[in-house]
Structure formats: C-alpha cells, structure tokens
Amino acid sequence: MTDLATDVLIVGAGGSGMYAAIAAARAGAERVLLADKSLVGRGGATIMAQMTVAAALGEECPDDWLAHLEDTLAAGRGLCDEDLAALLCRDAPARIREMEEWRVGWARRADGRIAQVAAPGHSRPRCCYVDFLNTGPAVAATLRRQIGHIGAIRRVSNLAVTDLIVQGGEAVGVVALDIAAGEPVTIFAKAIVIATGGLSRIYRRNSASANMGGDGYALALAAGAALVDMEFVQFFPIGHLAPRLVGMDPIMWDPFRYKLGGRLFDGAGREFLADYGSDESTGYTTPRDVATYAIQKEVAAGRGSPHGGVYLSFTHVPRHALEAAFGPVIERLAKNGIDLGTAAVEVAPIAHYHMGGIAVDTHMATSVPGLFAAGEAAGGANGANRLSGNAIPEALVFGEQAGRAAARHAARRLTPDWPGRMAAVAVEQIHSLAAGRHGDVAAGELLDRLREVMWRDVGPLRTADGLARAIAMIEEMRDALPQVAVPAGRQFNSGLADWFELRGSIVAAATVAHAATARRESRGSHQREDFPNTDSDWARSQRVSMTADGALALEARP
Amino acid sequence: MTKHAPSKQIASKPIARLCVYRGSADAPSPRYQEFALPFEPGATVLDALIRIRAQQDPSLAIRYSCINANVCKECLIAIDGVVGYACTTRLRSDAPMTLDPLPGKTVLRDLVTETRPPRERLK
Numbered sequence: 001m002t003d004l005a006t007d008v009l010i011v012g013a014g015g016s017g018m019y020a021a022i023a024a025a026r027a028g029a030e031r032v033l034l035a036d037k038s039l040v041g042r043g044g045a046t047i048m049a050q051m052t053v054a055a056a057l058g059e060e061c062p063d064d065w066l067a068h069l070e071d072t073l074a075a076g077r078g079l080c081d082e083d084l085a086a087l088l089c090r091d092a093p094a095r096i097r098e099m100e101e102w103r104v105g106w107a108r109r110a111d112g113r114i115a116q117v118a119a120p121g122h123s124r125p126r127c128c129y130v131d132f133l134n135t136g137p138a139v140a141a142t143l144r145r146q147i148g149h150i151g152a153i154r155r156v157s158n159l160a161v162t163d164l165i166v167q168g169g170e171a172v173g174v175v176a177l178d179i180a181a182g183e184p185v186t187i188f189a190k191a192i193v194i195a196t197g198g199l200s201r202i203y204r205r206n207s208a209s210a211n212m213g214g215d216g217y218a219l220a221l222a223a224g225a226a227l228v229d230m231e232f233v234q235f236f237p238i239g240h241l242a243p244r245l246v247g248m249d250p251i252m253w254d255p256f257r258y259k260l261g262g263r264l265f266d267g268a269g270r271e272f273l274a275d276y277g278s279d280e281s282t283g284y285t286t287p288r289d290v291a292t293y294a295i296q297k298e299v300a301a302g303r304g305s306p307h308g309g310v311y312l313s314f315t316h317v318p319r320h321a322l323e324a325a326f327g328p329v330i331e332r333l334a335k336n337g338i339d340l341g342t343a344a345v346e347v348a349p350i351a352h353y354h355m356g357g358i359a360v361d362t363h364m365a366t367s368v369p370g371l372f373a374a375g376e377a378a379g380g381a382n383g384a385n386r387l388s389g390n391a392i393p394e395a396l397v398f399g400e401q402a403g404r405a406a407a408r409h410a411a412r413r414l415t416p417d418w419p420g421r422m423a424a425v426a427v428e429q430i431h432s433l434a435a436g437r438h439g440d441v442a443a444g445e446l447l448d449r450l451r452e453v454m455w456r457d458v459g460p461l462r463t464a465d466g467l468a469r470a471i472a473m474i475e476e477m478r479d480a481l482p483q484v485a486v487p488a489g490r491q492f493n494s495g496l497a498d499w500f501e502l503r504g505s506i507v508a509a510a511t512v513a514h515a516a517t518a519r520r521e522s523r524g525s526h527q528r529e530d531f532p533n534t535d536s537d538w539a540r541s542q543r544v545s546m547t548a549d550g551a552l553a554l555e556a557r558p
Numbered sequence: 559m560t561k562h563a564p565s566k567q568i569a570s571k572p573i574a575r576l577c578v579y580r581g582s583a584d585a586p587s588p589r590y591q592e593f594a595l596p597f598e599p600g601a602t603v604l605d606a607l608i609r610i611r612a613q614q615d616p617s618l619a620i621r622y623s624c625i626n627a628n629v630c631k632e633c634l635i636a637i638d639g640v641v642g643y644a645c646t647t648r649l650r651s652d653a654p655m656t657l658d659p660l661p662g663k664t665v666l667r668d669l670v671t672e673t674r675p676p677r678e679r680l681k
Binding site (some may be wrong): 002038039040042043047048135136140148155156157158159178180181185203209210211243244245246247248250442443444445447448485486487489490491492493495498510 | 582583584585599600601602611612613615616617618619620622623624625626627628629630631632643645646647666667668670672673674675677678679680681
C-alpha cells in the first residue's frame with residue numbers, strides 16, 4: 001500500500017483547488033499534493049463555465065467592489081454570510097487581472113478595454129468572459145499552466161479521497177482510492193483543503209460533471225465540520241431541453257441572453273415572465289430564482305412546451321447579429337439541427353450550483369483544525385440565490401485564502417503520523433469492495449433512483465409531503481448500501497468508485513432534504529408550495545452537523 | 559444490415575447495438591461483448607455507455623467527466639475504427655457500432671486507457 005505525506009493536501013483540482021495549490025506554494029508550503037478523482041484541471045465545474053465572471057473592474061463604466069457586494073447581498077435574499085460575500089467581491093478584481101497577466105484572454109472591446117456585460121441582478125455591466133463560450137476552458141487551462149510551473153505542487157489524477165482521518169479533533173490525513181490501480185492510499189497531511197465542488201449531480205436534470213455528487217460535503221460532515229444553507233440549490237432556469245444538443249453544455253443559452261436578449265414563451269406562444277413580476281423591457285434582467293419559479297409554475301399549470309419546459313426564441317434577432325455575437329457557435333448549433341433564426345428551442349430549469357456548503361470563516365477554516373474548504377464546496381457567500389458570474393471569482397478568491405491559510409497552518413505543525421488502526425477500517429473497506437460483492441442492485445442504478453427522487457421531491461418546487469417521501473427513500477437507500485452489488489476488480493474498476501459516490505451522494509441528499517423540510521417558508525431558490533411566502537423570522541441560516549451516532553442535527557442561527 | 563426489416567422497426571422500438579472491447583490487466587484475455595439497448599434519436603455513444611453501466615453492467619469502464627459539454631476531452635475512444643469523442647458521436651440504430659480503447663495507449667480496463675500525463679500518476 002502507498003503511504004504519502006504532504007504539508008498541504010488539496011482534494012479536488014477544479015478552479016478553487018488549482019488556485020489553492022498555487023497559493024499554498026506561494027505561501028511557502030514545500031509539499032503540496034493536488035488530487036482529483038478525474039484528471040487534474042479537467043473535471044469539476046470551472047471548466048464548464050460558459051461565460052460570465054463578475055468583478056468590479058470598472059472597465060465598462062465606473063464600478064466599486066462595494067456595489068458588487070450590494071448586488072450580491074440583494075440576490076442572496078438576506079442570507080449571505082456578509083464577511084464571505086465581501087471577501088469575494090473585494091478580491092475578485094485582483095484575481096481577474098492576475099488571470100489576464102497569465103494570458104487567459106478576456107474578451108476586449110475595439111478600444112482595448114476588457115469587455116464587461118450586464119447580467120441579471122448586477123446594477124451595471126460587470127461580467128467579463130472569454131469568447132466564444134470559452135470562459136471555463138480558458139480559466140482551467142491557464143491555471144493548469146501555472147501549476148505546471150511550480151515544483152512544490154505534486155499533481156495526482158484519478159485519486160478519490162474516501163475518508164478523512166481525524167485524531168484528537170484535528171484533521172491529520174485521508175484514505176484514498178487510487179482508481180487506476182484499485183488500491184488504497186493513505187496520505188498524512190498537515191492541512192487539508194476540500195475543493196470538491198457542489199452536488200448538482202444528485203439531481204436528474206443537472207449541468208454537473210460526473211464527479212460532483214456532493215462527496216466533499218459527506219467527508220466534511222463525517223469529520224465533524226458543519227454544513228450551512230444546504231437547502232439552497234441553484235436551479236438554472238433555462239437549461240437546454242430539446243432538441244437533443246451534443247458537445248455543448250446545457251447552460252449555454254445564458255450567454256445568448258446576455259448578448260442578444262432573447263424571449264421566453266410558454267407552450268402556447270405567450271410571454272409569461274411579466275406574470276411573475278419580472279419586467280424585461282430593458283433587456284435580460286430576471287434573476288435565476290424568479291425565472292426558475294416562473295417556468296416551473298407554467299409547466300405545472302399545463303402551459304409548458306412539448307418536452308416539459310418553455311420556449312426560448314431568438315427569431316427576432318437579425319442573422320448578422322447572431323453571427324457577430326457567437327461566430328463559430330452558430331455553426332456548432334447548425335450541426336445539431338438548430339437554426340436560431342427560424343425556430344425557438346425548449347429550455348427548462350436544471351440543477352446547476354450549490355449555494356450551501358461547508359461552513360467556513362474568512363480564512364476558509366472549518367470548525368475542525370487543519371480542515372479548510374474552498375470554492376463551491378464552501379457555503380454561505382451566496383445566501384439563498386447566487387448572482388450570475390460569482391462562481392469563478394468565488395473559486396479563485398476562496399482558493400487563494402484557503403491555500404494561504406492551509407500553508408500557514410501546516411507551517412506550525414509536525415507531519416502527523418497516526419496509528420495504523422485509525423485508517424484500518426477505511427483501508428479494509430476498499431480491499432473488501434475490490435474483491436467484489438453480490439447484491440440485488442448496482443450503485444449506478446440506485447444513483448439514478450436518487451437523482452429522480454431529488455428532482456421530483458427536493459427540486460425547484462417543494463412540499464412537506466414530497467420532502468418526507470424523499471427522506472424515507474434516502475434512508476432506504478442508506479440502509480441498502482451494504483447490500484449494493486460491486487463488480488470485482490482492481491484496475492480502473494468504476495463500479496468501486498460508483499459505490500463511494502453513492503455513499504457520499506446519499507449523505508449530501510439527506511442534508512438538503514432535511515434542511516428544506518425545516519425551512520417552512522419560501523426564499524430564493526428554496527420554494528415551498530405549502531409555505532409560499534418569505535417569512536422574516538426565517539432570515540437566518542441553518543447548519544447541519546452529524547452526531548456521534550451518525551444522525552443529522554439541524555440548528556438555525558441568525 | 560437491418561434495412562430489409564422496416565416493419566419490425568415500426569412494430570418494436572429501434573434498438574442500438576454496441577460491440578465493446580472488454581479487458582484489463584486483472585483479466586488478461588480481451589474480448590468483445592455486445593450490448594443492446596433502446597435507441598433514442600439524438601442520443602450519443604456516451605449516453606449509451608452510461609446507461610449500460612447503470613442498468614446492465616456496472617463493471618464496464620469508460621473515462622468521462624463533463625458528460626455533454628465536450629470540454630474535459632476524457633472520453634476519446636475509437637468508434638468503428640475512427641478516433642472520436644463518445645460524447646459527441648451520435649448513436650446509430652441501423653448497424654452495430656464497435657468501440658475500442660484509444661489505439662497506441664496502455665489499456666487499464668475496457669475503454670479506459672492510460673491518458674494521464676506521466677507527472678499526474680501515483681507511481
């Protein structure tokens with residue numbers, strides 16, 4: 001078995017993980033281990049970002065990070081952790097300009113200024129981007145290049161952390177599955193950063209990559225850390241629905257809305273956003289939570305499009321304007337049989353981002369010494385609804401804080417050396433699963449069932465009955481876990497990785513369902529059909545923790 | 559191949575057939591295994607492989623991460639002898655499709671090859 005030791009271990013190599021590695025090395029950590037279940041810099045959400053990155057650069061018009069903060073707090077519907085939100089908005093410009101020094105290639109106006117577009121909820125044009133729909137790939141490639149230049153950073157792909165090891169209340173390392181070899185690995189770490197992204201993958205309709213099943217939340221919870229705002233899952237309103245579109249992310253219609261406006265119609269061809277208090281006479285201004293609610297209500301009332309969404313149309317936009325705005329993308333759409341000049345597409349809400357996450361302070365420290373979180377995995381900054389464009393700055397800014405704080409923590413500690421028995425159970429579990437296990441149901445099948453339940457009962461519109469049904473199903477799945485079939489095999493046995501994904505996703509799903517049940521009001525992305533109003537008594541966040549016997553405990557605090 | 563049986567196609571839902579390379583260092587005797595699943599117009603080869611893994615054979619291995627965006631570039635395999643992305647190649651129902659691991663790379667399992675950069679490997 002492989003035993004590794006490092007100063008700073010970073011779990012997850014998307015935008016926040018890669019930036020945390022850079023910051024840790026910059027802060028003096030001599031050994032930084034950057035591990036990812038997928039390939040470093042290729043998995044996660046960062047690489048999927050289509051367009052907007054919000055930062056008060058003031059290139060388009062005068063701007064100030066305090067104005068960005070004001071917009072972020074308003075979008076968060078009273079629930080943002082104001083210190084975290086302030087950190088995000090304050091440091092975003094420095095991170096975005098640094099990316100430019102690293103040649104990310106932000107789109108520019110003819111006069112050389114960085115182009116910034118207006119996105120819903122922002123009081124002015126504030127979102128920069130890389131054309132065409134290339135923000136995520138460009139940011140990921142830029143960070144990959146940077147970490148490649150830093151000798152202190154060791155990258156390991158296809159390494160899935162399965163258990164955090166806590167000794168005397170401190171995080172001291174992990175047990176991981178080396179997916180390629182099918183063998184357990186132990187890693188002693190002076191500080192650990194969880195940068196595993198969100199949990200969108202636990203929903204049937206999602207825009208997530210394969211490795212976003214919420215496992216980082218389950219790891220943190222089991223280690224003794226608290227989670228915050230878990231009921232707030234962002235359902236992106238206009239995810240692509242039909243016709244089937246390949247080679248493009250389902251959230252790719254937002255950039256079209258930024259640049260060209262676009263119009264939403266119900267199944268009968270009637271514009272409906274105004275019925276929900278949204279006025280789009282000045283352009284694309286409807287916030288994500290409002291648009292998602294409006295579309296779900298239209299569909300529920302039987303006014304949806306044939307595939308159960310609504311129509312998004314650009315047929316009023318002249319062809320030359322379409323081509324000027326999206327160049328080669330128009331060709332890619334044509335290959336999918338989509339001609340925006342002549343026909344509307346069908347869109348519908350899709351799980352996209354998690355506002356909730358691991359509770360941290362402004363150094364990204366959790367309540368467990370030695371354990372930090374960054375990026376989407378950390379919760380609180382975006383409250384009940386995230387502004388368009390805040391996810392990439394969050395990844396970079398929080399990654400920077402976490403990497404620096406973890407390096408500082410590591411510098412004060414000796415390399416932990418825990419007794420073998422502490423990790424023995426986790427190591428044995430990997431060996432035992434790799435030997436294969438007979439069972440009635442495969443992990444992948446249960447994951448599909450979980451995604452269906454979450455979509456139906458813990459999705460954009462929720463009720464007490466639906467949530468109770470979901471919790472019962474989730475508990476059944478948790479109890480069935482020991483009987484799930486696992487195919488035998490070591491080398492790249494995906495069935496083995498599936499089992500661990502299922503285990504983590506069940507815990508993540510349970511935290512969302514329990515927090516959603518307790519919040520008997522509607523706010524932001526959390527919409528209760530049985531409690532449709534926002535209740536000022538509920539202007540507080542809920543924290544989820546795990547008791548010694550493995551049960552979930554909820555606590556609401558101002 | 560199935561052009562002579564249009565009436566059957568109408569009577570029952572069309573089927574897609576995939577002939578998939580199976581083999582690993584654990585079980586060193588590579589073979590092809592055929593899978594059949596309901597054909598859905600517009601579906602991709604990756605859609606089919608994900609569905610097979612969930613419903614028929616969880617031991618089937620394929621590398622993928624972003625699923626539909628074609629940005630992770632992990633699902634590169636050989637499809638009917640031509641190197642392509644499983645996530646952008648449409649499934650067909652008129653003839654079986656043969657799937658092989660990326661040529662010239664070490665096979666880890668089934669369609670998964672060693673595509674990690676050498677500096678990102680544990681050993």
